[in-house]
Amino acid sequence: MKKFCLITLAIAILFSFAGPVAAADTIKVGVPLAMTGPYTDTGDNYWKGIKMAIDEINASGGLLGKQLETVRFDTQEFAPERVMQGADYLVGNRKVDSVHAGWAGWGQDVRAYGKYTAPFFADDGSQAAVDVFRENPEEYSNIFQLTDTDINQATSMFNVLMALPHEYPNKKVVIINADDSWGMGVGDTLEENFRNEGWDVALREVVPYGTREWRSVMTRIRRIQPAIIHVEIVSAQEVITFFRQFMQRPTNSILSYGYSIVPREVVQTMGKEADGLIGQVPTAMPTPIAPTPEAQAWVERFVELWKHQPQAGSWAAYSGVKAWATAVEAVGDEKDHKAVTDYISTHGYKGETGWWKWDEDNVMRGGGDVPFGHYQVQDGELVTIFTDPPVKPYMDFKFITPRWFK
Amino acid sequence: MMNMNWKSMSAFMAVIFGVMAIMPLFVGGSDHLMHILIMCLIWAIVASCWDLIMGFAGIFSFGQVAFFVIGAYASAIFSIQFGINPVAAMFLAGMVAAACGILVGLPCLRLKGAYIALVTFAVHMILEPFLKSGMGRAIGTGGSQGIMTIPPMELFGIVFSADNKIAVFYAALLLAVVCSIIIMLVIRSFWGTAFLAIKDSKDFAASLGVSAFRHKLVVFALTSFLTGLAGAFYGHYVGMLSTRMLGIDLFVMLMIMLVIGGIGKFPGAILGAIITVTANEMLAPLGPYRPLILGAMVVVLVLLLPDGIIGLVRRFIPGKNPADSRSPSG
Numbered sequence: 001m002k003k004f005c006l007i008t009l010a011i012a013i014l015f016s017f018a019g020p021v022a023a024a025d026t027i028k029v030g031v032p033l034a035m036t037g038p039y040t041d042t043g044d045n046y047w048k049g050i051k052m053a054i055d056e057i058n059a060s061g062g063l064l065g066k067q068l069e070t071v072r073f074d075t076q077e078f079a080p081e082r083v084m085q086g087a088d089y090l091v092g093n094r095k096v097d098s099v100h101a102g103w104a105g106w107g108q109d110v111r112a113y114g115k116y117t118a119p120f121f122a123d124d125g126s127q128a129a130v131d132v133f134r135e136n137p138e139e140y141s142n143i144f145q146l147t148d149t150d151i152n153q154a155t156s157m158f159n160v161l162m163a164l165p166h167e168y169p170n171k172k173v174v175i176i177n178a179d180d181s182w183g184m185g186v187g188d189t190l191e192e193n194f195r196n197e198g199w200d201v202a203l204r205e206v207v208p209y210g211t212r213e214w215r216s217v218m219t220r221i222r223r224i225q226p227a228i229i230h231v232e233i234v235s236a237q238e239v240i241t242f243f244r245q246f247m248q249r250p251t252n253s254i255l256s257y258g259y260s261i262v263p264r265e266v267v268q269t270m271g272k273e274a275d276g277l278i279g280q281v282p283t284a285m286p287t288p289i290a291p292t293p294e295a296q297a298w299v300e301r302f303v304e305l306w307k308h309q310p311q312a313g314s315w316a317a318y319s320g321v322k323a324w325a326t327a328v329e330a331v332g333d334e335k336d337h338k339a340v341t342d343y344i345s346t347h348g349y350k351g352e353t354g355w356w357k358w359d360e361d362n363v364m365r366g367g368g369d370v371p372f373g374h375y376q377v378q379d380g381e382l383v384t385i386f387t388d389p390p391v392k393p394y395m396d397f398k399f400i401t402p403r404w405f406k
Numbered sequence: 407m408m409n410m411n412w413k414s415m416s417a418f419m420a421v422i423f424g425v426m427a428i429m430p431l432f433v434g435g436s437d438h439l440m441h442i443l444i445m446c447l448i449w450a451i452v453a454s455c456w457d458l459i460m461g462f463a464g465i466f467s468f469g470q471v472a473f474f475v476i477g478a479y480a481s482a483i484f485s486i487q488f489g490i491n492p493v494a495a496m497f498l499a500g501m502v503a504a505a506c507g508i509l510v511g512l513p514c515l516r517l518k519g520a521y522i523a524l525v526t527f528a529v530h531m532i533l534e535p536f537l538k539s540g541m542g543r544a545i546g547t548g549g550s551q552g553i554m555t556i557p558p559m560e561l562f563g564i565v566f567s568a569d570n571k572i573a574v575f576y577a578a579l580l581l582a583v584v585c586s587i588i589i590m591l592v593i594r595s596f597w598g599t600a601f602l603a604i605k606d607s608k609d610f611a612a613s614l615g616v617s618a619f620r621h622k623l624v625v626f627a628l629t630s631f632l633t634g635l636a637g638a639f640y641g642h643y644v645g646m647l648s649t650r651m652l653g654i655d656l657f658v659m660l661m662i663m664l665v666i667g668g669i670g671k672f673p674g675a676i677l678g679a680i681i682t683v684t685a686n687e688m689l690a691p692l693g694p695y696r697p698l699i700l701g702a703m704v705v706v707l708v709l710l711l712p713d714g715i716i717g718l719v720r721r722f723i724p725g726k727n728p729a730d731s732r733s734p735s736g
Contacts, residue, residue, distance in 0.1 A: 081640070
């Protein structure tokens with residue numbers, strides 16, 4: 001009996017190391033996203049877009065006649081060895097033919113996935129990631145960024161804040177940002193822009209994820225009475241608690257949440273209570289009415305599937321999958337990674353709003369058919385009020401002065 | 407539950423490291439599995455150091471991850487900012503971690519139990535803001551972005567980078583063996599006896615001339631040095647560093663390693679690290695169920711095997727000399 005148990009155990013261990021055997025008629029797609037930890041909210045947004053694209057491709061007969069099979073990996077908090085392990089597991093071990101991520105390591109991912117050839121799509125929105133890419137564009141040619149950098153996004157936020165049809169009572173701003181790479185990038189860029197325009201950055205506060213007690217910050221805000229408060233911490237609980245504590249004694253300030261507006265829980269939890277908040281989304285699908293019939297059809301499919309308006313990242317991640325699938329169809333071989341990568345770089349991809357063209361750094365810059373979207377919560381839902389660049393009002397949607405203004 | 411005698415401990419370590427040494431024959435072609443093996447060895451060093459300080463010396467230090475990160479950053483900064491050879495930078499980083507260990511230990515070791523835990527955990531907590539601060543950026547930590555390019559170690563023409571995992575694996579194995587032998591020597595030496603005496607009766611130990619403060623401070627410095635060395639090795643291997651290493655996930659994982667291995671049951675911590683890292687990686691595709699399963703595993707193990715995996719080993723391979731016991735937990 002003992003021998004039997006030992007043999008069974010040995011076989012089980014051997015099998016666990018061997019890894020699952022894939023069916024020959026599938027194409028494996030790697031999906032490294034945060035499934036646990038503080039980045040789960042954003043990871044979920046990306047997953048909805050990726051799953052939607054893959055299900056659509058499979059439902060229409062697959063890619064080159066083969067079904068797509070997702071292989072997921074939990075990137076947790078993006079510790080360096082987790083990012084590297086994700087690449088080694090998905091591409092090295094599971095032999096996926098493309099990788100679709102969201103936030104993926106802000107530069108660490110470029111190194112980790114750049115040593116392989118499978119196309120890799122990330123939504124880092126990070127100048128640091130671009131800097132790593134520029135160190136060796138040839139080696140990292142399989143890396144594609146789905147959104148513009150933090151610097152350009154923050155500049156867009158600033159431009160729209162300056163373009164709002166609103167008369168600021170003073171030139172004082174409070175900037176509160178998370179202490180991660182994204183938060184610091186946005187906070188620093190905004191601070192520089194405001195100072196250059198002669199504004200007084202009366203308070204700059206850097207906070208860690210998990211901050212839910214804002215009363216000491218509120219005391220200072222009420223003393224300052226700023227015209228603008230910008231909060232950049234992409235996690236629902238933090239920004240919801242901020243808003244609720246702000247609303248106990250609101251100041252006459254525009255409350256700008258930047259990219260922090262994106263976790264679905266923000267509008268889902270607060271509904272109309274959040275009316276008046278403004279925020280920004282790169283690689284944006286403007287809603288509630290999309291700019292083209294194809295885009296509107298996409299929005300409707302998304303809403304039918306997930307029962308809510310698309311969030312930031314969902315459409316970007318969806319488009320990444322579709323861009324790769326289009327290239328594979330054109331090349332005719334999902335294993336010819338170099339040809340697929342070259343196809344994406346040179347041809348781009350025609351999506352629901354128009355053309356996606358990656359620049360020489362393989363970054364999807366904001367503008368053209370894929371602009372930055374600037375939103376306001378109106379009637380409990382995100383409404384596009386501006387697109388940028390150039391800054392222009394979106395359709396007939398108007399900025400509404402927040403209800404807390406006296 | 408008694409602890410292992412010298413021979414059992416050596417034999418146990420020889421078996422573990424011997425099995426590890428031949429693993430590349432089976433999985434050498436997979437970067438993914440080689441990475442798991444390398445991380446097993448790196449965390450085995452850190453968990454063993456933590457076991458020495460907490461399980462044997464009885465110091466409730468929660469600063470082990472912090473010393474690991476200090477070592478990693480220090481070595482990266484030495485090699486990038488000052489152009490020091492990465493191998494030399496690693497040892498310098500170990501010294502920096504040891505110095506930090508002494509600095510923390512000096513006030514800490516005058517405290518008792520939970521207060522030591524609080525102070526050392528505070529070091530862990532303040533390290534992240536420091537590394538991200540302007541002061542951190544000024545010394546080359548890279549702030550929130552971290553350090554993106556750390557040169558790999560190079561010896562005798564062999565580059566120990568993430569692209570050469572077999573070489574890194576054997577370097578990590580050598581480091582783990584050396585650190586484990588040092589830890590074993592400490593446990594089985596006069597120091598181990600001194601710790602046992604201090605734990606049993608501090609006053610009686612003092613009457614025999616055993617200075618609790620001095621002994622604990624030295625072990626604090628030693629474990630900080632070895633942990634810093636492991637951190638430095640990690641940095642040069644992965645080639646990137648960020649403060650995300652200070653997340654609660656890694657801290658909890660290290661605790662699980664100790665619980666599985668058995669606290670104060672060296673070399674159980676080595677086995678605990680191997681089991682925990684492997685289980686964590688194998689469960690990674692399960693996403694949110696991973697921490698759930700790991701948590702359940704710890705609860706079951708604590709209930710069924712309060713002495714960790716070493717307790718189980720002892721059930722099957724009883725010691726020949728039960729009197730030769732130096733377990734702090736008796």
